[in-house]
Every structure is written in C-alpha cells, then in structure tokens.
Amino acid sequence: MRSEPSIYEILDAIANFLEDIKVLVSVNLNQYILLLKSENPPEISSLEEIVDIIDNNLIPLLEGHNRFFAFVSKNSLKICIREVKLIDNYEKLEKERLNKILNTDGDVKKLNKDLCERIKNKKIDLKDNSLKQHLIKTTMAKLSIDQPKYSGYLKALDDNYPKD
Amino acid sequence: MENLKNNLYPIISDFIPNITSIKSLQRLSGGSSNESWKVTVSTKESDQDIVFRRTPDGNIKDEESNNFVGVINEANIMDLAYQYDVPVPKILKVIDNKDIGKGFFMEFINGETLGNRIVNSELFNSTRPKLASRCGEIIARIHNIPVSKINNIRTSDANGEITRYEEAYRNHGQQIPVFEYALSWLKDNVPKEVPLKLVHGDFRNGNLIISKKDYVSAVLDWEIFHIGDPYEDLSWICVNSWRFNKIDLPVGGFGNREDMYQSYEEESGEKVDRNRAKFWEILGTLKWGIMCLNMIEIYRSGYDKSVDRVSIGRRSSETEIDLIRKLIVQK
Numbered sequence: 001m002r003s004e005p006s007i008y009e010i011l012d013a014i015a016n017f018l019e020d021i022k023v024l025v026s027v028n029l030n031q032y033i034l035l036l037k038s039e040n041p042p043e044i045s046s047l048e049e050i051v052d053i054i055d056n057n058l059i060p061l062l063e064g065h066n067r068f069f070a071f072v073s074k075n076s077l078k079i080c081i082r083e084v085k086l087i088d089n090y091e092k093l094e095k096e097r098l099n100k101i102l103n104t105d106g107d108v109k110k111l112n113k114d115l116c117e118r119i120k121n122k123k124i125d126l127k128d129n130s131l132k133q134h135l136i137k138t139t140m141a142k143l144s145i146d147q148p149k150y151s152g153y154l155k156a157l158d159d160n161y162p163k164d
Numbered sequence: 165m166e167n168l169k170n171n172l173y174p175i176i177s178d179f180i181p182n183i184t185s186i187k188s189l190q191r192l193s194g195g196s197s198n199e200s201w202k203v204t205v206s207t208k209e210s211d212q213d214i215v216f217r218r219t220p221d222g223n224i225k226d227e228e229s230n231n232f233v234g235v236i237n238e239a240n241i242m243d244l245a246y247q248y249d250v251p252v253p254k255i256l257k258v259i260d261n262k263d264i265g266k267g268f269f270m271e272f273i274n275g276e277t278l279g280n281r282i283v284n285s286e287l288f289n290s291t292r293p294k295l296a297s298r299c300g301e302i303i304a305r306i307h308n309i310p311v312s313k314i315n316n317i318r319t320s321d322a323n324g325e326i327t328r329y330e331e332a333y334r335n336h337g338q339q340i341p342v343f344e345y346a347l348s349w350l351k352d353n354v355p356k357e358v359p360l361k362l363v364h365g366d367f368r369n370g371n372l373i374i375s376k377k378d379y380v381s382a383v384l385d386w387e388i389f390h391i392g393d394p395y396e397d398l399s400w401i402c403v404n405s406w407r408f409n410k411i412d413l414p415v416g417g418f419g420n421r422e423d424m425y426q427s428y429e430e431e432s433g434e435k436v437d438r439n440r441a442k443f444w445e446i447l448g449t450l451k452w453g454i455m456c457l458n459m460i461e462i463y464r465s466g467y468d469k470s471v472d473r474v475s476i477g478r479r480s481s482e483t484e485i486d487l488i489r490k491l492i493v494q495k
Contacts, residue, residue, distance in 0.1 A: 001339070001340070003477070003478055003480065003481055004338055004457070004460055004477055004480075005460050005463070005474050005475075005477045005478070009460075009463070009464075009474055010471070010474060010475060010478075013463070013469065013470065013471040013473075013474045013475070014471050016469060016471070017470070017471045064191075065191075068472070069470065069471055069472060072471050072472045072475055073471050075475070076471060076475045076478075079475075079478055109339070112339040112340075112341060113339045115339075115341050115344075116339045116340070116341055116344040119341055119344040119345050119348060120344055120347075120348060122348070126345070126492060132492060135341060135342055135345070135488060135492060136488055136492070136493070138341075139342060139481070139484045139485050139488050140485070142481040142484065143481055143482070143484075143485050146478045146479070146481040146482070147478070147479065147481060147482045149409075150409075150482045150485065151404065151407065151409040151410075151411040152404050152411065152482060152485040152486045152489060153482070153485050154411075155411055155489065156485055156488070156489060159493075161488075161493070
C-alpha cells in the first residue's frame with residue numbers, strides 16, 4: 001500500500017518551494033521546477049540530480065526557514081526515489097498475500113479496504129498467522145521507503161522481523 | 165517585521181516603562197498554530213529578552229478546531245500553572261489587539277528545546293539521568309491543579325480520545341490495516357475510569373526547556389491542554405517518536421519509566437498503574453500516526469502549502485512499526 005502523501009504531492013510541494021526561493025539563488029531552477037511539476041512518472045536520475053543541486057547549490061546559500069525547507073526537500077526527494085525503485089515489487093507481493101488471506105481478487109486499494117473492514121468487524125484476527133506476517137512485511141516495506149533510519153524500524157531489522 | 169516592531173513598542177512600554185527601543189525580533193520555532201517571537205528590548209540600563217506569542221491574523225482554522233484552546237486560554241493556564249509551582253515562563257501581559265492579533269508576552273527562559281540535542285549533546289551528559297524524575301514531579305504538579313479553577317475547556321477521557329482520532333482517521337480516508345487493528349484493540353482494552361485531571365496534552369521532549377541548572381526549566385506549548393486522563397501525560401512523553409532515536413530510553417530518549425513513575429508517586433501520593441500507562445502509550449502512538457495523516461489534510465486544504473507540512477505525512481508509518489512492535493509481535 002502506497003503511503004500518503006503521494007510522491008506527486010511531495011514533488012509538487014518541492015517545486016513550490018524552489019519557486020519561492022529561485023530569486024534568492026544564482027542557479028537557474030526553472031528546468032527543475034518544470035520537471036517536478038510534470039505529470040509523468042519521474043526518472044530516478046532526474047530526482048537524483050535535484051538532490052545534488054539542493055545539496056551543493058542551495059543549502060550552502062540558504063538560512064533560517066528556507067535552509068530547513070531545503071533539508072526537508074532533500075529528504076523527501078530521497079523518499080520519492082526509494083518509492084519509484086521499490087514500490088512495484090512490494091505491491092505485487094502485498095497483493096499476492098492479500099489474495100490468499102482474503103480469498104478474493106481486486107486491486108491493492110480495494111483489498112486493503114476489505115482487510116480493514118474484516119479487522120474492524122472482527123472477522124479475522126491475529127490468530128491467523130498469515131495476517132500477522134502480512135502486517136509485519138507490509139509495514140517493513142513501508143518503512144524501507146518512508147523512514148529507513150527510524151529507530152523502531154532498525155530495531156525490527158535487528159530482531160529479524162520478516163520482510164520482502 | 166518593522167510594522168510588528170512599531171505595533172509592539174507601545175504595548176511593551178506598558179509593562180517595561182523604561183523601554184527605549186526594540187533592538188531585535190527573531191521568529192522562534194515551535195507551536196503549530198501560533199507564532200513565537202523573541203523580542204530584545206533595550207532600556208537605558210540594559211537589554212532584556214522577552215517572548216511574544218500570538219495567533220496571527222487569519223489564522224483561525226486551528227483555533228476554531230476543537231484541538232486548540234486559543235492563545236488567551238493558553239496564557240491563562242500558564243499563569244495558573246505558575247501559581248502551582250509548575251515551571252513555566254511568567255506571563256507578563258495578555259493582549260487582544262486589532263493590529264497584531266491575540267497574544268501574550270512572557271519571560272524568556274534560557275535553555276535547550278531541540279529534542280535531538282537534548283538526547284545527544286555532551287553538554288547534558290550529567291543532566292539527562294535526572295530528567296525523567298523531574299518530569300514525573302512536574303507532571304504530578306500539573307495534575308494537582310484543581311479542575312474547578314478551569315472553565316470552558318473540553319473534557320476527553322480514553323474513549324473520547326479514541327473517538328476523536330478514529331473520526332480524523334476515517335475522514336482522511338486512507339485504509340491502514342495496522343491502525344484498524346490498533347483501534348480495535350484499544351476499544352477492547354479501555355481501562356476503568358479514574359478521576360480526570362488537568363492534563364497538558366503535549367508533554368514531551370521538544371516542548372521542554374532543558375538546562376543544566378534546573379534540569380527542566382520550563383514546560384511550553386500548552387495549546388492543547390484539557391481535562392483528561394492523567395495517564396495521557398505520563399505516556400505521551402514515552403511514545404517512541406519523542407525519543408529521538410534513543411529507543412532504549414523510553415522517557416523522552418533520556419530516561420527510564422520507573423524514575424518518572426516513582427517521582428510522580430512521591431509528589432502526587434498516587435500509585436501509577438503500569439498497565440494503564442501501557443494502554444495510553446499505545447493510544448499515544450496511534451494518535452501521533454493519525455496526527456501525521458492530518459498534516460496531509462492541512463496541506464491539501466491550502467492552509468499551509470509547505471513541503472514540511474506535507475512530508476510529515478510520511479512519518480505516519482513510523483507509528484505503524486511501533487504499533488507492530490508493541491501490539492502485534494509482543495502478543
């Protein structure tokens with residue numbers, strides 16, 4: 001299950017930030033703003049190029065709130081890069097597990113809705129080991145994209161939690 | 165900023181009559197609905213720092229929502245807490261001004277508020293071991309403030325908190341099976357009622373001014389205080405997201421639960437029920453996860469279009485792994 005906000009919302013927010021600061025820096029940011037606002041799936045190499053620009057050309061020039069936003073933008077771009085690289089495989093495995101647990105088909109969103117309903121209505125519980133394994137693996141996958149340095153995730157890796 | 169300076173000058177001269185100028189204004193971080201400014205005031209004798217906190221014009225969305233008490237109530241509760249020996253900055257003046265909005269002035273207290281530095285800096289090596297018990301003592305003093313002294317503030321116990329956050333989660337609309345399981349578990353395990361107290365509501369590392377001299381010099385950000393279950397405060401500071409990666413030091417990333425509980429028991433005379441605290445830590449973890457989702461909604465509403473606001477949404481998953489560790493693998 002893809003986390004929210006979507007990478008498109010994140011990239012749009014970064015584009016708006018670059019728009020706000022473009023008069024403060026000597027680098028021409030227009031081409032990057034256009035790239036971030038594109039509706040096509042982003043190329044990893046383009047996102048990596050923008051990370052470099054932020055690191056080398058923006059952060060050293062900025063201060064206060066703008067400097068903080070530049071760091072946030074850099075980290076958020078890295079989330080997007082990891083998602084583009086990993087999400088298709090994660091979702092394929094997640095869907096396979098959900099098909100088995102729920103014994104139904106459908107897209108990942110619909111399957112998750114179905115699973116949530118069953119948990120809410122106590123039609124399924126953690127005595128079902130496949131559900132437990134599924135929740136752990138899906139969450140580990142999310143963390144590897146969203147927060148790979150988070151202490152709870154590192155602890156779970158240390159404790160050999162199952163993962164895709 | 166010049167405009168703000170000019171507007172502030174006559175107001176400050178009410179309580180610092182020998183003011184000669186406002187030397188500087190510096191925006192401080194912290195607080196989600198209100199702005200804080202450090203104001204350096206010059207007088208003939210010396211310079212003096214104070215803090216001005218306000219709800220800027222047009223910023224009524226948060227104040228209108230039932231989470232935030234509004235800046236005037238925040239000043240009033242800090243004033244009350246001060247009388248009950250809770251370390252808070254002394255309130256100097258409360259204003260409701262057509263040019264600069266509602267707000268208040270308070271004393272400036274030196275110290276560190278950044279959670280990361282508090283848990284990592286060598287400067288605090290000898291301070292950290294004392295912080296958990298100091299927190300227990302302060303939380304007990306907050307809970308000792310008579311509820312009868314507070315008017316028109318929302319009451320929310322465990323069921324109330326679950327309902328509020330479930331509603332926010334459903335309104336957001338994302339389907340998160342781990343949250344669904346946590347909600348179901350929480351509803352099945354609500355502890356029996358205890359007398360409700362005044363709770364700070366956001367008592368955590370990041371909202372405390374830490375110094376070598378006083379350990380905890382002040383408790384800040386009272387904007388979501390309410391009448392609630394006292395275990396809300398004892399557990400919120402233990403939620404893993406406020407440990408700043410020091411996962412093995414559950415109280416704020418600097419201390420142990422038992423140190424905090426013992427000093428709370430000594431100060432309040434009330435025994436801490438450890439199981440009840442665990443329930444509230446799980447509820448706190450889920451609450452922070454849903455608050456992160458709410459940040460996405462605030463971004464989408466157009467109220468705050470910053471990259472910081474929207475990216476916090478991706479921190480929601482950190483609470484999923486914490487819920488898995490506490491609720492699903494432990495079972």
